[in-house]
Amino acid sequence: MTDSASILVLTTGGTIDKIYFDANSAFSIGDSQVPDIASVANVQAPLRLQSLMRKDSLDMTEEDRQQVLAAVSAAPETRILITHGTDTMVDTARVLAGVSGKTVVFTGAMQPSRMQVTDADFNVGFALGVLQTLPEGVYVAMSGQVLDPLRARKNRAAGRFESTD
Numbered sequence: 056m057t058d059s060a061s062i063l064v065l066t067t068g069g070t071i072d073k074i075y076f077d078a079n080s081a082f083s084i085g086d087s088q089v090p091d092i093a094s095v096a097n098v099q100a101p102l103r104l105q106s107l108m109r110k111d112s113l114d115m116t117e118e119d120r121q122q123v124l125a126a127v128s129a130a131p132e133t134r135i136l137i138t139h140g141t142d143t144m145v146d147t148a149r150v151l152a153g154v155s156g157k158t159v160v161f162t163g164a165m166q167p168s169r170m171q172v173t174d175a176d177f178n179v180g181f182a183l184g185v186l187q188t189l190p191e192g193v194y195v196a197m198s199g200q201v202l203d204p205l206r207a208r209k210n211r212a213a214g215r216f217e218s219t220d
Contacts, residue, residue: 066137067107069141107119115140133157135158135160148194152205160194162195198216
């Protein structure tokens with residue numbers, strides 16, 4: 056039985072969960088780091104983790120985005136955190152823009168959470184915090200900002216997300 060007051064964490068892959076394999080100089084997507092991040096931060100809100108896929112966001116298809124939408128729509132929880140690769144996070148968030156009755160926050164990382172220098176821990180903590188205070192809607196929470204996905208973009212050159220306003 057799922058407590059509707061708990062937070063659902065949907066994972067899709069992306070940089071936040073990447074593991075570096077030194078032997079072949081490549082990254083692979085591993086298990087979600089959100090439970091570890093939440094544990095270290097002593098997060099008290101009940102979390103339910105559901106892994107939807109382990110994909111780099113550049114490899115996500117429209118069918119993948121529909122799978123995310125279906126999972127959000129079917130969830131008994133009204134507060135949902137989605138970890139996602141940053142390259143197409145806004146695209147997936149826009150697919151969910153019409154969801155009602157839920158607060159959905161997307162977050163990710165520019166550097167894998169397993170790296171010594173990473174924004175993953177901050178972004179996950181920030182996203183979990185704002186998720187519990189924002190009204191119903193779909194948001195992108197990155198680098199201390201809460202953005203409307205309909206007016207947000209990733210600025211690759213600057214290494215950050217920004218509003219298009």
